[in-house]
Amino acid sequence: MPNCKSFLVAEAERKHVRQRAQFQQHGGASCHQVFFLQGKAPKEIHAILIETLRELAPPYATGKNWESQFKGGNFSTFDAPRPGRSKTVTTPKIIDQIHEQMLENRRISAKSIAEQLGISRERDGPIIHDDLNMRKLSAKWVPKCLNADQKRQL
Numbered sequence: 001m002p003n004c005k006s007f008l009v010a011e012a013e014r015k016h017v018r019q020r021a022q023f024q025q026h027g028g029a030s031c032h033q034v035f036f037l038q039g040k041a042p043k044e045i046h047a048i049l050i051e052t053l054r055e056l057a058p059p060y061a062t063g064k065n066w067e068s069q070f071k072g073g074n075f076s077t078f079d080a081p082r083p084g085r086s087k088t089v090t091t092p093k094i095i096d097q098i099h100e101q102m103l104e105n106r107r108i109s110a111k112s113i114a115e116q117l118g119i120s121r122e123r124d125g126p127i128i129h130d131d132l133n134m135r136k137l138s139a140k141w142v143p144k145c146l147n148a149d150q151k152r153q154l
Contacts, residue, residue, distance in 0.1 A: 032063050036070045090123060095131050098124060102132070106140040 031052075035045040042064055049057040069075075094117065101113055114124040128134050134141045 032058070032066050033070060033075060036067055042067055090127060090131070094119065095127055098127055099132055102128070102134065102141045106142075108141070 031049060032045055035048060040048075042060070045067075046057070046060045046063050049063070097117055098113055101108055101116065110124050110128060111121055113128075114121045117124070128141070133144050135144050136142075
């Protein structure tokens with residue numbers, strides 16, 4: 001794969017966004033938990049979080065839900081497992097397998113990739129286009145960040 005600065009920057013930005021989202025999902029609950037254990041009232045906790053986190057602060061209703069969970073003895077800040085099929089398709093392992101198949105055969109179709117790996121066609125499209133930042137050009141998979149000269153060489 002060509003060494004594209006924009007691809008690397010985009011990958012770094014995606015990693016940062018994932019880390020920030022993970023903090024937003026669990027960091028607010030952890031802060032709320034500490035204030036709850038200190039005996040602070042929900043409105044007081046929400047005011048502190050608004051002052052500290054500003055637009056990243058969780059809504060007041062979310063804090064009330066966390067507080068009711070804490071009162072019930074559930075101090076976990078992670079979501080409980082839900083019934084149904086788990087979302088295990090978009091893993092680094094699957095992304096690497098798709099990338100390897102595309103490097104072996106640039107003319108492979110997304111449908112055949114999905115069939116070979118046993119994943120849905122709805123999942124392999126976003127993996128190819130968003131995670132790998134690839135697209136079809138003259139029946140070949142190529143990185144999106146190629147310039148005109150690189151595209152002609154394919």
